[in-house]
Amino acid sequence: MSRGLDYSERDEREQQEPDTASGHAPITAGRAGETPPIQDKQRRSRAEYGRNLGLNGRPRSRERSDIRYGRHVYNWSELERAVMVEIGRFRTMDQEDIRRAFYGGVERPFREDLRHLAEQGLIAKRSIPVGKNRDIRRVLVLSKRGKKLLIRQGDVERGQAIYAGFVKPAEASHDASIYRMYQAEAREIEGRGGAIRRVVLDFEFKKKIYAELNKAGDYGELSYARRQEELAQL
Numbered sequence: 001m002s003r004g005l006d007y008s009e010r011d012e013r014e015q016q017e018p019d020t021a022s023g024h025a026p027i028t029a030g031r032a033g034e035t036p037p038i039q040d041k042q043r044r045s046r047a048e049y050g051r052n053l054g055l056n057g058r059p060r061s062r063e064r065s066d067i068r069y070g071r072h073v074y075n076w077s078e079l080e081r082a083v084m085v086e087i088g089r090f091r092t093m094d095q096e097d098i099r100r101a102f103y104g105g106v107e108r109p110f111r112e113d114l115r116h117l118a119e120q121g122l123i124a125k126r127s128i129p130v131g132k133n134r135d136i137r138r139v140l141v142l143s144k145r146g147k148k149l150l151i152r153q154g155d156v157e158r159g160q161a162i163y164a165g166f167v168k169p170a171e172a173s174h175d176a177s178i179y180r181m182y183q184a185e186a187r188e189i190e191g192r193g194g195a196i197r198r199v200v201l202d203f204e205f206k207k208k209i210y211a212e213l214n215k216a217g218d219y220g221e222l223s224y225a226r227r228q229e230e231l232a233q234l
Contacts, residue, residue, distance in 0.1 A: 178201070
């Protein structure tokens with residue numbers, strides 16, 4: 001384990017902070033793991049086997065190595081880095097989705113890795129009430145330092161927005177609900193031989209559309225409606 005880390009920062013207080021990576025290489029595959037490698041990539045999707053598989057269809061390693069960033073030394077594995085990237089892409093993720101997608105539902109390694117990342121201040125955990133019954137949903141976000149470390153190490157693909165910090169509970173629950181829909185679509189795309197290059201969240205589309213609508217001075221009511229229709233076709 002690494003020593004001398006400064007855990008005094010409280011990432012739970014950080015505001016949501018998007019960023020977009022440029023020119024970085026994708027994650028490479030590791031060696032060890034619990035999920036068998038894909039035997040026929042053309043017939044089977046990586047999504048069927050869980051996100052712990054690397055680009056060559058083999059499981060990502062849980063063997064940890066040190067990385068120095070500024071005054072600090074961090075310690076992480078290839079699988080932990082992949083988990084962090086996924087959390088950053090979706091802004092907020094349900095813990096159970098991480099356990100199921102990256103660890104095949106196995107509890108012990110999942111808990112060990114989450115604790116290891118949280119103790120280093122690279123991710124943050126929170127419990128939020130959802131629904132009329134106020135059920136508790138346990139969610140994860142990247143910390144600012146976690147996001148910066150991923151980008152510095154080249155783990156975020158070109159053009160992919162990545163987020164850090166908590167948003168309002170309603171938005172956090174919405175974000176956390178997206179992932180299972182994404183997985184269903186990913187299985188279909190990858191099953192046809194396609195590949196997921198980046199993830200664009202719904203609020204990113206809204207932000208872009210309203211920026212376009214507000215660009216050109218005053219719209220009349222009819223012109224504004226027509227411009228909305230044009231943008232909806234993009």
